Amino acid sequence: EAxxxxxxxxxxxxTGKKLTVTCSQNMNHEYMSWYRQDPGLGLxxxxxxxxxxxxxxxxxxxxxxxxxxxxRNFPLILESPSPNQTSxxxxxSSGTGGYNxxxxxxxxRLTVL
Amino acid sequence: TQLLEQSPQFLSIQEGxxxxxxxxxxxxFSSLQWYRQEPGxxxxxxxxxxxxxxxxxxxxxxxxxxxxxxxxxxHITAAQTGDTGLYLCAGGDAGGTSYGKLTFGQGTILxxxx
Numbered sequence: 706e707a708x709x710x711x712x713x714x715x716x717x718x719x720t721g722k723k724l725t726v727t728c729s730q731n732m733n734h735e736y737m738s739w740y741r742q743d744p745g746l747g748l749x750x751x752x753x754x755x756x757x758x759x760x761x762x763x764x765x766x767x768x769x770x771x772x773x774x775x776x777r778n779f780p781l782i783l784e785s786p787s788p789n790q791t792s793x794x795x796x797x798s799s800g801t802g803g804y805n806x807x808x809x810x811x812x813x814r815l816t817v818l
Numbered sequence: 819t820q821l822l823e824q825s826p827q828f829l830s831i832q833e834g835x836x837x838x839x840x841x842x843x844x845x846x847f848s849s850l851q852w853y854r855q856e857p858g859x860x861x862x863x864x865x866x867x868x869x870x871x872x873x874x875x876x877x878x879x880x881x882x883x884x885x886x887x888x889x890x891x892x893h894i895t896a897a898q899t900g901d902t903g904l905y906l907c908a909g910g911d912a913g914g915t916s917y918g919k920l921t922f923g924q925g926t927i928l929x930x931x932x
Binding site: 709738740745746747748749750753761763764795797803804805806807808809810811812 | 827851853858906921924
């Protein structure tokens with residue numbers, strides 16, 4: 706089954722404690738993105754990657770890091786989380802040949818205390 | 819920064835009614851996508867429109883892309899309770915160098931009452 710998986714699905718942590726949210730896709734897609742979703746603000750792109758070792762900032766990259774060492778994986782790293790990073794995070798992938806239609810993962814709800 | 823203004827933000831209607839959701843921008847987009855999201859899940863693609871003036875139909879849902887590719891609308895005929903959810907529009911960058919970049923609207927929360 707074609708899918709994007711994220712782990713963990715729920716995470717409660719404290720300010721300053723480094724964390725990583727993993728994302729993996731099994732569709733051999735070139736493009737992957739991370740978004741955060743907040744009430745009234747919709748989905749905002751954090752980072753995206755066009756291929757292995759190629760990443761670029763989205764609209765809200767501050768406080769986040771990403772890496773793309775393998776085509777299928779695109780982890781999101783919060784080196785020093787802060788309460789304003791409490792949000793619902795989605796990983797997505799898309800292939801070439803279309804119009805960047807996104808296949809989304811199920812989401813990770815992060816709470817930073 | 820490209821912006822997509824989606825309206826209305828909330829829509830509460832009775833089953834059988836018609837409704838329209840709008841997505842507007844001052845920027846030109848290479849494509850416009852519509853997604854539907856249910857609680858606890860990620861958004862799921864409904865349709866992509868790419869040509870100015872294009873109209874696509876998906877059962878009771880009609881999607882239109884503006885002639886200038888700056889706006890789009892989603893019209894639902896005879897809404898059903900199963901249409902309840904969050905509807906999101908997303909515009910693809912027309913610059914040609916940022917293929918991976920999508921701009922999302924704020925979303926419309928639709929509630930259809932029986």
